Amino acid sequence: MGYAILSDRISFSEKLVQLGSLRQLTLGSFLVALIPLIALLWQSQSDLARVGQMTSIETRYVVNVVGLMQTLDGAVIDLERSIRQYAVLQSDAVAQLSDNALTQFTAAKSSLCKVLQRPAPCARLDKQLQQLSTYREVNDQLLLNAYLASMNNSVSALRGDVDDAIQERLNLQQADLSAMQAKQAWSTAMLVSISLLLILLGSQLIVNPVKKLKQIIRILAQQQGQLPPISTQAPRELIGVEQDLHWLSDRLxxxxxxxxxLLRHAAHELKTPLASIKEGCxxxxxxxxxxxNTQQQEVLSLLTSSTQRLSTLIEKLLDYNLLLQQAQPKFTRADPNQLVQDCLEDYALALQEREVRVSIQTDTVWVDEELYRRILDNLVSNAVAHGAVGRPIDVQIYCADDTVILDVANRGKRIPADKVATLFEPFIRGDDPRNDNVIGTGLGLSIVSDCARLMHGDVAVVEVDYADVCFRVTIPQQEQEQ
Known part of the structure; x- marks a missing residue:
């Protein structure tokens, strides 16, 4: 029972981490990356609403305080005028006006002090109002002027307190705005960074399987190494492509x-009856x-020639099979003079009526000796077979731009441009007859191309002014020395 529950939990966890389709992964990554941006937008709207509310409150406060201050200024002017009129006229009607002015000033002062919340100037005004409330009993004009002047000074001081209060509120509002801007900037940087991080994470979930597919394709192209195991956490489409590549690898x-x-068995099985035929001959x-008799000897001669031709074909086939099985060349420093000399010695009989002009301008080359020797053998053999009889063959080895170049040129019929494209494919033979009357296999130039490719080089037919046909093999040197 416990084991079943544990298995269910494990399978549920695997389903949670398993990725869906490529479309689901893309949309999911996009939506997840939008979450920090949505949070940033919500915070910006909240801060904007707070700024609007703060501005509205502060504006109402300033308008209210300024209005109350203006009311107080008007009330103090009316109060001073009415008291001075009473001091001159001493009538009950003017006294009634003075009392009303005093009441209005007191009300304006109370409203302003309630909003302003400055107890010191308001206390002074209360004391001065108590003094002015006895204006009927004050007969000394100088004393009355002193009371009025003191009240005007207190009102002026209160006006300065109003300005200070407004400035303090403005400073506080500015500080809040600065703090809000700093918070907004910090939040923007943090949330945008999180969003970018989520975007990178989502893209990495796609890039990693794609990189793995490229690695598998590279391994298939180079035919080197084992394929990595099939991914379990990748989009379904990419896992399907990876499975197809694994199937393709198995099929290849x-x-x-x-x-x-087939090549090995065919070559081996052909050599057994060939050996019997050669022994019989x-x-x-x-x-x-x-x-x-003479006729029998003539037939025997033809049979021996055919046997030799068949032996050559089998050796070429085995040689091509061995070349295809060679996966990694072994680079060493080789003496080009010795390689060319050994090659020409093997073809001494075929070259006895030819002049071979050799030009070697480098002391050493960085190559695989076996592969490079095969290149020399096949190019020289091709020049002997297809070059004009009695005309010289040129072999040149030189270096140019960290590359060793081999040129094998001969005189004879030029190769048509439409034939060059398929010249280095296996089992492709030319239409012109060979000088040695041997039926070719069409493998010589393909072996040259494969050997050059294994050494990271190339072979091509180039135009030169001293010969009709020239094959050029280029092998990079700097890359190998590293």
Whole structure:
């Protein structure tokens, strides 16, 4: 029971972390990346509403305080005028006006002091109002003027307090706005950074499987190494592509095994009857079974020639099979003079009527000796087979821009431009007859191309002014030395 619950929990966790389709992943990443931006927008709207509310409150306060101050200024002027009129006229009507003015001033003062909340000037005004309330009993004009002047000074001081209060509220509002701006800037930076981080995380969930697909394709192209296991946490479409690539790899391996096995078995099985035929020809040519007449010797000669041709074909086939199985070249410093000399010695009989002009301008080359020797053998063999009889063959090895260049040129019929594109494909033979009357396999130039490719180089047909046909092989040197 406990094991079943644990298994259900594990499978549920795997479902939680398993990614959906590529579309779901893209939309999900987009929505998740929008969450910090939505939070930033909500905070901006909240701050904007707070600023509007703060501005409204402060504006009402300023308008209210200024209005009350103006009312107090008007009340103090009316109070002073009415009291001075009473001091001159001493009538009950003027006294009634003075009392009303005093009441209005007291009310204006109380309203302003309630809003302003400055107890000191308001206390002074209360004391001065008590003095002025006895204006009927004051007969000394100088004393009355002193009371009025003191009240005007207090009102002026209160006016300054109003200005200070307004300035304090403005400073406080400015400080709040500055703090809000700083908070907004910090929140913007943090939320935008989080959003960018989420975008990078979402894109990485797509980029990583794509990188893995590129790695698999590179391994398939280079035929090196084992394929990584199939991903379990990737979009379904990319997992499907990865599974198809694994299937393709298995299929290519099967085809490669079939091809190499076919070449190996075909070459090996052909050599067994070929050896018997060669042995029989040898016995016949040695007159072991009796003396041969002229016609029989002619037939034996044709049979021996055909046997030799078949042997050459089998050797080429084995050579091509071995080349295809070689996956990694072994680079060493080689002497080009020795490589060329060994090659020309092997072709001494074929070259006895030819002049081979050799020009080697470098002491060492950084190559795989076996592969480079095959390039030399096949290019020289091709020049002998297709070059004009009795005309020289040029072999040049030199360096240019950290690259060793091999040129093998011969005189003869030029290669048509439409034939160059397929010249280095396997089992493609030219239409022109060979000088040695041997049926070619169409593998010589393809072996040259494959050997150059294994050494990260290339082969091409180039135009030169001293020959009709020139094959140029370029092998980079700097890359290998690193």
């Amino acid at each position: 391996q099967q085809l490669e095994h079939i091809r190499t096995a 040898s016995l016949l040519s040695d007159n072991v079974v009796g003396e041969l």
